[in-house]
Amino acid sequence: MNSLKKLALLTITAVLLAGLIAGLAGCSQEEEEAVTLNVFAAASLTDVMEEINGLYTGEHSSVTITPNYGSSGKLQTQIEQGAPCDVFISAGARQMDALQSENMLLTDSRRDLLQNKVVLIVPSDSTLGLADFNGLTGASVTRIAIGDPASVPAGSYGKKALEKLGIYSQVQSKLVLCTDVRDVLTHVENGDVEAGIVYETDYLISTKVKKVAEGPAEVNATIVYPVAVIEETENAEAAGKYVDFLFSDEAGEVFEEYGFVLVQD
Amino acid sequence: MDGYLSPLLVSLKTVAVATVITFILGVGAARWMARYSGWLRPLIDGLFILPLVLPPTVVGLVLLLTFGRHGPLWPLLTRMDVNVILSWPATVISATVVAFPLMYMTARGAFEQVDGSIEDAARTLGAGEWRVFLTVSLPLARPGIIAGTVLCIARSLGEFGATVMFAGNIPGKTTTLPVAIYFAYSAGDTERALYLAGMVLAMSFASVLCLAFFRKPRPRTVTLVDPLQEGLPAA
Numbered sequence: 001m002n003s004l005k006k007l008a009l010l011t012i013t014a015v016l017l018a019g020l021i022a023g024l025a026g027c028s029q030e031e032e033e034a035v036t037l038n039v040f041a042a043a044s045l046t047d048v049m050e051e052i053n054g055l056y057t058g059e060h061s062s063v064t065i066t067p068n069y070g071s072s073g074k075l076q077t078q079i080e081q082g083a084p085c086d087v088f089i090s091a092g093a094r095q096m097d098a099l100q101s102e103n104m105l106l107t108d109s110r111r112d113l114l115q116n117k118v119v120l121i122v123p124s125d126s127t128l129g130l131a132d133f134n135g136l137t138g139a140s141v142t143r144i145a146i147g148d149p150a151s152v153p154a155g156s157y158g159k160k161a162l163e164k165l166g167i168y169s170q171v172q173s174k175l176v177l178c179t180d181v182r183d184v185l186t187h188v189e190n191g192d193v194e195a196g197i198v199y200e201t202d203y204l205i206s207t208k209v210k211k212v213a214e215g216p217a218e219v220n221a222t223i224v225y226p227v228a229v230i231e232e233t234e235n236a237e238a239a240g241k242y243v244d245f246l247f248s249d250e251a252g253e254v255f256e257e258y259g260f261v262l263v264q265d
Numbered sequence: 266m267d268g269y270l271s272p273l274l275v276s277l278k279t280v281a282v283a284t285v286i287t288f289i290l291g292v293g294a295a296r297w298m299a300r301y302s303g304w305l306r307p308l309i310d311g312l313f314i315l316p317l318v319l320p321p322t323v324v325g326l327v328l329l330l331t332f333g334r335h336g337p338l339w340p341l342l343t344r345m346d347v348n349v350i351l352s353w354p355a356t357v358i359s360a361t362v363v364a365f366p367l368m369y370m371t372a373r374g375a376f377e378q379v380d381g382s383i384e385d386a387a388r389t390l391g392a393g394e395w396r397v398f399l400t401v402s403l404p405l406a407r408p409g410i411i412a413g414t415v416l417c418i419a420r421s422l423g424e425f426g427a428t429v430m431f432a433g434n435i436p437g438k439t440t441t442l443p444v445a446i447y448f449a450y451s452a453g454d455t456e457r458a459l460y461l462a463g464m465v466l467a468m469s470f471a472s473v474l475c476l477a478f479f480r481k482p483r484p485r486t487v488t489l490v491d492p493l494q495e496g497l498p499a500a
Contacts, residue, residue, distance in 0.1 A: 070451075071451055073451050073452050073453060074450075074451040076453055077450060077451060077452075077453045077455075080453070098453070142348075143351055143435075148434065148448050148451070148452065150448065150449075150451075150452035150454065151448065151451040151452035151453070173437075175435070175436075176351050176433045176434065176435050177433075177434040177435065177436065177440075177448065178433070178434065179429070179434075179447075179448075179451065187351070187433075190329075190333060190334060191333075191334040192333070192334075192350045192351050192433075193351065
C-alpha cells in the first residue's frame, strides 16, 4: 500500500513538473524578436480567417497571428475592457460604430471588407417541408436557433428579417438565443432545433444543413463586415500591412471561395 | 430585453426542483455507499464524485451526447414525445448532475459518522430498515445533510457551463441568472450584468450564511443513546 502511494505521488509530481517545464519553455520561445498580431474576428469568419492567416504567416515568417473568434458583441466588450487586440473584423457595423465613438480605432483605419446575407436553414434530414420564413409560425416548429440579437450581428440581422416579414412577435417565444452564429449552425446540424438563421457562408461550409430561404433583400443589403486597427496597438505598422493583405486579390479569392462578397471600394 | 425578474424566476424554479431531486438521489446514494464495502466501492465512489472535478463543459457535452439525436436515450424519448435538449428540464438536469457530488459526499461523510451499533440497537428492537433510516440514521446525520443541501443550492444556482450547452439560452425558459449574466456581458450591457450578478451574490451569500448558522458549535447530544441502552434486554 505504501509503495503504491509513493508511486501515485511520484506520478502526480512528474505530471506537474512536466507541465511547468512545458509552460516555461513556451515563455522563453516568445523572447524572439517577432511580431505577434492579435486578430479578433467574428465567429462567422472562423474558417476563412484560418486559411487567410495561414497564407499570411507563410509569406511573413516573422509574424505570428493569434486569432480570437467570437460574437462581434463579445469581442467588442473584450476590446473595451482592454483585451490585447491589434485588428478587429466585426460582422456588424454597430459594434465597430461603438468602438469608433469611444475613439478606440486607429484614425482612418476602418474600411468595409465583406458582404454577406442571412439565410434560413434546416437540418438536411428535416421532414417538416418548410418552404419559407413564414413556415416558422407553424405549430410543427417549436425551436428556432438564432444568434442573440443583442450581441451577435447574425442574430440582429435575423431579427430584422423576421420583423421585416412581420412574424417576429409570433415566433419570439420559439427563439433559442445562441452565443454566436456557429453555435446556431451546430444546433441545426445536430437537430436540436427545427430551423436556424445563419449567414450564407455558414450554410456553405456545412454538409448537414439545407437552405430554405434567403432573408429579405433590404436586410441583406445592410450586412457588411468592417475591419479596423485598434488604437492601442503596439504594432500599428504590422497591423496596417496585415489589413492591406486582407484587401489583396490573393485574400479576396479565398473570401470568395468561402461565399463572401467583396466590398468594391 | 426582458426584465430582471425572468432569469431570477427561471433560476429559482431550477434550483428548487434540482435540490429536491439531488437531495433524494444524493442521500439515497450516500446511505447505500456508507454501508457498502464491495470491491466496486472505489469505482462507484469515483463515478459519483466525477461531475465535481470535471469542467462543466465536459458535463454539458456528455449530457448533449446522452440526450441528443444520436444518443442512447433518443429512441425512448421520441417515443414519449419528449425532447429534453434546449428545454427547461435540461437546466434541472444540468444543475442536478453538478450538484449531486456535493450532496453525496457530505451526506456520506455524515452517515459514516453515525455509530452503527445505535442502528443495530434499533433493529434488535424490531424497527424495520425504513424506520431505522428515518428515525435513527437521518436525524444523527442531520448536520451533514443540511450542509450538503445548502452546498447543493449554491452550486445549482451557480451552474453555467453545462446549462448553456445543454439547455441553451431561451429567455423565460432556460435563461438562468448565470446565463443571463454571460449574455448581458457579451452584449456590452455591463449594467444589466452587474444587476443580475448582485442578485446571485445576495442569494449565494445568504446560503453560505445559512451554512455558518447551522454549523454553530452545539453541545454534543448523547441522550439518544441512553434510552436505547436502557431498553436493551439483558443479555
